[in-house]
Amino acid sequence: MKRVQDAKIDMYEQLPVPYGLVRFGVAPDHPEVKNCQQTFSEVAQSPRFTYIGNIRIGHDLPLTTLKPHYDALIFAYGASEDRRLLIPGEDLCGVYSAREFVGWYNGLPQFANLQPELELGEQAVVIGQGNVALDVARILLSPVEALRKTDITEEALERLERSKVKSVKVVGRRGPLQAAFTVKEVRELMKIPSVGFTPIDSSFYPADKSVKLPRVQQRISDVLRKGSLSAPESSPKNWALQFLLSPKAMNPSENSPEYLSSIDFTKTAFAPDADTLSKEAKVIPTEETTTIKASLAFRSVGYKSTPLPGLTDLEIPFDTKLGIIPNDAYGRVMTPITNEGLGARHIPGIYCAGWVKRGPTGVIASTMEDAFATADIVAKDWEESVPFLNSHSQPSNSTSTRQGWDALKTDVIKKGIRPVSWDDWKVIDAVECERGRSKGKEREKIRDVGEMLGVLDA
Numbered sequence: 001m002k003r004v005q006d007a008k009i010d011m012y013e014q015l016p017v018p019y020g021l022v023r024f025g026v027a028p029d030h031p032e033v034k035n036c037q038q039t040f041s042e043v044a045q046s047p048r049f050t051y052i053g054n055i056r057i058g059h060d061l062p063l064t065t066l067k068p069h070y071d072a073l074i075f076a077y078g079a080s081e082d083r084r085l086l087i088p089g090e091d092l093c094g095v096y097s098a099r100e101f102v103g104w105y106n107g108l109p110q111f112a113n114l115q116p117e118l119e120l121g122e123q124a125v126v127i128g129q130g131n132v133a134l135d136v137a138r139i140l141l142s143p144v145e146a147l148r149k150t151d152i153t154e155e156a157l158e159r160l161e162r163s164k165v166k167s168v169k170v171v172g173r174r175g176p177l178q179a180a181f182t183v184k185e186v187r188e189l190m191k192i193p194s195v196g197f198t199p200i201d202s203s204f205y206p207a208d209k210s211v212k213l214p215r216v217q218q219r220i221s222d223v224l225r226k227g228s229l230s231a232p233e234s235s236p237k238n239w240a241l242q243f244l245l246s247p248k249a250m251n252p253s254e255n256s257p258e259y260l261s262s263i264d265f266t267k268t269a270f271a272p273d274a275d276t277l278s279k280e281a282k283v284i285p286t287e288e289t290t291t292i293k294a295s296l297a298f299r300s301v302g303y304k305s306t307p308l309p310g311l312t313d314l315e316i317p318f319d320t321k322l323g324i325i326p327n328d329a330y331g332r333v334m335t336p337i338t339n340e341g342l343g344a345r346h347i348p349g350i351y352c353a354g355w356v357k358r359g360p361t362g363v364i365a366s367t368m369e370d371a372f373a374t375a376d377i378v379a380k381d382w383e384e385s386v387p388f389l390n391s392h393s394q395p396s397n398s399t400s401t402r403q404g405w406d407a408l409k410t411d412v413i414k415k416g417i418r419p420v421s422w423d424d425w426k427v428i429d430a431v432e433c434e435r436g437r438s439k440g441k442e443r444e445k446i447r448d449v450g451e452m453l454g455v456l457d458a
């Protein structure tokens with residue numbers, strides 16, 4: 001909107017409520033991270049911006065129906081699946097994906113009925129060593145009192161209060177200097193009162209203390225060396241980072257075979273030619289295995305984007321291996337290189353941004369950066385009158401006659417779908433804040449789509 005005078009943007013969201021993973025991913029005890037919602041609300045005030053919630057693109061509204069009414073389509077639908085470990089026992093009771101657990105405590109309607117069984121036992125294992133894994137560990141170990149004022153759901157508070165978990169092991173295939181977590185998240189866990197940290201084997205750090213590590217790794221190893229505020233021996237709860245372990249099988253309990261009791265890991269070792277101090281150091285499996293007792297396990301090995309139904313109708317490719325829509329890194333969606341060796345070309349008017357553009361990694365700041373890059377490239381293409389959607393070979397992009405949502409609204413409503421406007425969202429927002437206020441919380445999220453729509457038409 002800043003770069004193209006008179007540009008109008010319609011933003012479709014499958015849920016009635018906005019903000020994606022900022023609402024349903026970012027941990028409830030990180031409210032400062034959610035400040036970007038404010039910027040978003042400011043954008044939404046523009047008369048040139050229309051928020052259309054409760055419309056699932058590709059399902060409620062096929063892409064072929066959208067196409068004639070826009071000059072450009074920008075895909076920014078994130079990553080709504082997770083990677084699996086593909087090992088035996090992964091579906092035992094007590095095994096959850098971090099995505100469903102995080103979605104559950106954050107009130108994502110899809111996981112409102114997850115009912116994680118946190119009272120199954122004292123030992124939990126998180127597989128994966130990124131920030132999401134540390135979020136899961138922190139929520140499991142934090143005193144419930146510390147979460148009470150956040151926007152975590154009431155049901156999550158109740159279940160966490162009854163939780164028996166006392167020990168959380170966060171396990172990764174490589175070493176501490178290769179882990180994906182950041183220093184802020186490790187430090188937060190170290191500071192939880194009454195939670196101890198099991199020290200890491202010193203062989204993971206350079207024996208010669210004068211060896212300088214890259215800045216980020218140096219800070220992480222300093223925090224890990226320093227350890228927790230609470231001494232592990234005398235702490236009622238503990239956490240540990242375990243390295244060089246690759247999950248092999250999840251084992252059922254003898255007494256209740258549908259439930260998890262332990263996890264087998266293959267021990268890994270740094271590849272012979274690996275620089276063990278490098279972030280990129282590779283590991284290889286060894287013949288040795290080890291078993292960790294656990295009644296709860298959370299796999300946290302990454303989110304995954306999937307192709308939107310109907311992409312192929314617009315001849316838009318999807319790279320299932322990388323889980324992205326192929327693009328030129330600026331955000332222009334590109335065709336594959338042909339069998340005849342012809343180069344990739346930009347599909348006119350089709351762009352992408354966010355996790356579906358570059359894969360499910362990176363924080364809000366990096367997602368914003370690449371969203372800005374995409375917006376810049378749309379603006380540049382527009383200024384240069386390259387062909388857009390429906391413009392065929394006659395670029396004439398200085399003015400647009402496309403009607404967007406105005407042309408689609410009536411038919412969508414006729415189908416029985418209730419679109420949610422920004423003003424509608426404000427009504428849901430006010431109800432949530434009101435419900436939260438009575439409990440001393442910032443908000444109590446509504447976890448059911450029917451109920452969200454119900455408060456609008458009450």
Ligand SMILES: Cc1cc2nc3c(=O)[nH]c(=O)nc-3n(C[C@H](O)[C@H](O)[C@H](O)COP(=O)(O)OP(=O)(O)OC[C@H]3O[C@@H](n4cnc5c(N)ncnc54)[C@H](O)[C@@H]3O)c2cc1C
Pocket residue numbers: 012013014015018019020021022025026027030033055056057058076077078079080102132135303308353354355356361362363364365367
């Ligand atoms: C558990 C977790 C914790 C995180 N914590 C932090 C943190 O503390 N700090 C930080 O900076 N970053 C954090 N991040 C990263 C941050 O959330 C992401 O970088 C960012 O949200 C990615 O933005 P996106 O727009 O690509 O995807 P999303 O935020 O997922 O937005 C995509 C939107 O598209 C919608 N959608 C999907 N399919 C359709 C469809 N068919 N039709 C219509 N709409 C659709 C989804 O409902 C969603 O609202 C965290 C991520 C996770 C998973």
